[in-house]
Amino acid sequence: MTVTPDCRILIVGAGLAGYHTARGLRAHGHTGPITVIGEENRPAYDRPALSKAYLTGAVCEEDLRLDDPENPLDVAWVSGRGVVGLSERPLGVRTDDGAFHEADAVVVTTGASACTLPPASAEEGSYVRPYVLRSMEDALALRDANLHGADVVVVGGGFLALETAATCVGRGAESVTVAAGEDYPGEKRLGRPVAEAIRIAHEARGVRFAPGARAEALRTAYVGDTMRHEVVLAGGATLGAHVVICAIGAQPRTDWLRESGIRLTHDTSAILCDDAGAASVPGVYAAGDCAQWASHSSGLRPVGHWQEAVEEAAVVSAALTGAAPVSLQEPYFWSDQFDLRIQGAGRIHSADHHEVLEGTPEEGNLLVRYLRDGEETGILGINRLRDVKCWRKRRQISAPASQTSAASGRIATLSR
């Protein structure tokens, strides 16, 4: 669907993908009204620094702002309003103040919310929600927490958990323990050499790793005036802490679409989209962490990384305005932990064969490639910026087939 340049476009969610969709639409010459509705009461901002430089105080809120206050986008921002429902006819959305916002096209970019641990018992008062990291509000709460001298447990074994553990060490925590549910966090997804390099770097700075049991629940008790938490592991063992931070994944923010005709994935409830971001209801598109796109090369596009959100926004804005199709890059992510810059590009799956090309885990310098059926699918570098850059450049040039077309109409299937 291409809309005329004067059509009304509504973007739900004022985050990374929402901002870039609006920016792309204007860049492609859309002259009609663009409204961006966001539930947060602050200008759109970038999230990666929330677990890193923002938590240490090295950057402030203003540094993370996406829109340039000197040269703002020509869009109507509706802040502090949650969208609660979608209507197909007339096309539009309802906000939590009861207002209806009609549009010719709707782009959903509502991101995801942080998952958390349940209480260990149903008893009132025995559970205090752990810290999570998804929004600026979450990061502010953790930034204000007194970590100095505290015992911190970080639950989760993904990049967000490990970045946060590294940041807590820098904030003067007495002890930082990661409860990852595997002895070598990341091993299942990235393979042993990478997971080993990460573990070695963390242990060298004092981070401890709880034995492989999964964290299942949380309970809170007072010892005198001091609040202590207990993370309950599978099998019943517990880890005590003053501060618990939960980084165990995120859930697409699509609850408000349950009554609509929008098709969601069975497992994660992400919005099913074709490879130009079109959802199952005509005129509705989705991009970023709330969406599961089809992919030409692998069946499904990865979800949850910065680059995917920005690229999908670019594809949707091109599709809506009829601009030339955007050429997608190979999937890409990065993570900063202590002095490690970890970068992954292409398809990296635990089931794939992997081999170390250069470096060793002990050096904190590693280049690993991933292969499926003998064909190279992805690369991961630890402090190998140049190699990863060259690999991405090479793949970009040799993969024109990954071009996406506005009219492809292939909704993502659930099977890989």
Ligand SMILES: Cc1cc2nc3c(=O)[nH]c(=O)nc-3n(C[C@H](O)[C@H](O)[C@H](O)COP(=O)(O)OP(=O)(O)OC[C@H]3O[C@@H](n4cnc5c(N)ncnc54)[C@H](O)[C@@H]3O)c2cc1C
């Ligand atoms: C702490 C943190 C660190 C990260 N670090 C990295 C990194 O190092 N590398 C990397 O590749 N990626 C990283 N990411 C991932 C990356 O930031 C996300 O993939 C990206 O922000 C997704 O963009 P989005 O627009 O889909 O969602 P978001 O940026 O989350 O924006 C969604 C917006 O929609 C709003 N919203 C939700 N529901 C509604 C509703 N019903 N009505 C109105 N508004 C609504 C939300 O409040 C939010 O403002 C990190 C993410 C986090 C949280």
